[in-house]
Amino acid sequence: MTILVVGASGATGQHLIAHLLKQGHTVRAVVRSAERLPESIRNDGNLFIIEASILEISDTEMVEHVAGCDAVASCLGHNLTFKGMYGKPRRLVTDAARRLCAAIKVNKPEKRIKYVLMNTTGNRNRDLDEPISFAERCVIALLRLLLPPHEDNEKAADYLRTELGQNNPIIQWSAVRPDSLINESEVTEYEVYPSPTRSPIFNAGKVSRINVGHFMAALIDNDALWQKWKGQMPVIYSKMSS
Numbered sequence: 001m002t003i004l005v006v007g008a009s010g011a012t013g014q015h016l017i018a019h020l021l022k023q024g025h026t027v028r029a030v031v032r033s034a035e036r037l038p039e040s041i042r043n044d045g046n047l048f049i050i051e052a053s054i055l056e057i058s059d060t061e062m063v064e065h066v067a068g069c070d071a072v073a074s075c076l077g078h079n080l081t082f083k084g085m086y087g088k089p090r091r092l093v094t095d096a097a098r099r100l101c102a103a104i105k106v107n108k109p110e111k112r113i114k115y116v117l118m119n120t121t122g123n124r125n126r127d128l129d130e131p132i133s134f135a136e137r138c139v140i141a142l143l144r145l146l147l148p149p150h151e152d153n154e155k156a157a158d159y160l161r162t163e164l165g166q167n168n169p170i171i172q173w174s175a176v177r178p179d180s181l182i183n184e185s186e187v188t189e190y191e192v193y194p195s196p197t198r199s200p201i202f203n204a205g206k207v208s209r210i211n212v213g214h215f216m217a218a219l220i221d222n223d224a225l226w227q228k229w230k231g232q233m234p235v236i237y238s239k240m241s242s
Contacts, residue, residue, distance in 0.1 A: 002026040002068055003220055006054050006096055007075035009036035011183070012118060015213025016075055021046055023221050028065060030054050054096050062103040071114035071220045072100050074156075075213075077149070093117075093149075093156040101159075105170050114226065115160070115173040116216050121200035123154050123177065125233040127161055130195045139201050157233060166231045174226070175233040176216055182238075184208035189239035190215065196235050205237040212236060 003020055007013045008029035014037065020027050021044050030050045034042060041047060050065060054076065057065070066072060076093045097117065104113050122140065124130045132140075143150040160173045179200060190211045198205055215236055219226055 001070035001220070002028065003071045003073060004028045004030070004066055004069045004100075005073045005075065006030045006100070007077060007118070009033070010075050010077060012181070012209040012212050013075035014038060014041065015210045016073060016216050017041055017047065017213075019214050019217035020220065023217060025221070028069070030057075030065070055092065055099070057099075059099070059103070062099055063106045066100060066103045066113075067107050069104075069113065070111075071116065072104065073116040073118075073216055073220065074100070075118045075216075077118070091152050091155065093152045094159060097156050097159050101164065101171055109170065112168075112170060112172050114220055114230075115164075115171050116219055117156060117160060117173065117175040118212065118216065119157050119175040119177045119233065120150075120153050121177045121179045121196050121204070121235055122150060123157055123233075125157075125161075125177075125195060127233075128195055133199075136199060136201045172226075172230045174219055174229045174231070176212065176219070177233050177235045178207045178212045179205040179235070179237055180207070181212070182206050182208050184210050184238075187211055187214045190236055191239055192229075192234045192236050194232060194234065197237070206240075207236050207238045211238055 003025055005013060005017055005027055008017055009031040017027050017029055018041055026046045028048045028050060030052060032053055034049045034051055076096055157175045160175055164171055164173055187210055
């Protein structure tokens with residue numbers, strides 16, 4: 001398959017690309033600078049690098065970049081700096097999702113395209129009416145007010161849930177919700193649930209970035225797994241913390 005990955009140079013995006021290349025897929029990676037990718041990935045013959053800021057790509061170019069792709073994966077996120085959290089673009093993840101999906105529709109693909117979004121356990125799946133305590137509601141309301149990236153993640157998932165929906169004839173989606181991200185060098189056992197099994201605010205679990213990349217790649221590569229989680233917001237924990 002051919003997969004477009006945005007947020008490709010981030011800590012999770014690099015793992016996703018590595019897994020996809022290992023599976024034998026062709027990857028188009030959108031990065032601000034190719035130098036931010038590890039040399040082992042950068043020199044792979046199945047990797048095609050697009051050096052650009054995702055929101056600065058023109059509509060025409062976006063259509064060209066997604067043409068012929070079987071899937072699009074977003075590992076976009078905001079830098080954990082003052083400028084990254086409070087500066088522009090405030091709706092990086094949401095705007096990218098809208099523009100990428102609009103470009104996919106323009107191409108009128110013959111089969112449904114997969115859109116895999118990296119999200120967060122701090123964002124509830126309202127389709128499932130996930131339980132939430134009063135204290136958690138208060139904290140999340142503060143996060144929404146004080147940390148623009150949190151609201152961006154919510155709106156990106158809401159776009160997939162409510163605007164694309166479950167029966168879109170062109171695009172199918174899955175929004176992967178990792179809990180607290182950590183760095184590990186190897187894939188370890190992990191578990192995936194429809195909803196959080198612990199409080200993301202007061203009792204967060206952990207999951208390695210390499211495990212998240214592995215699961216996202218598996219969703220794209222494995223049709224049976226995709227059928228299980230399409231249109232859903234699976235929560236992933238490394239097994240030691242689930």
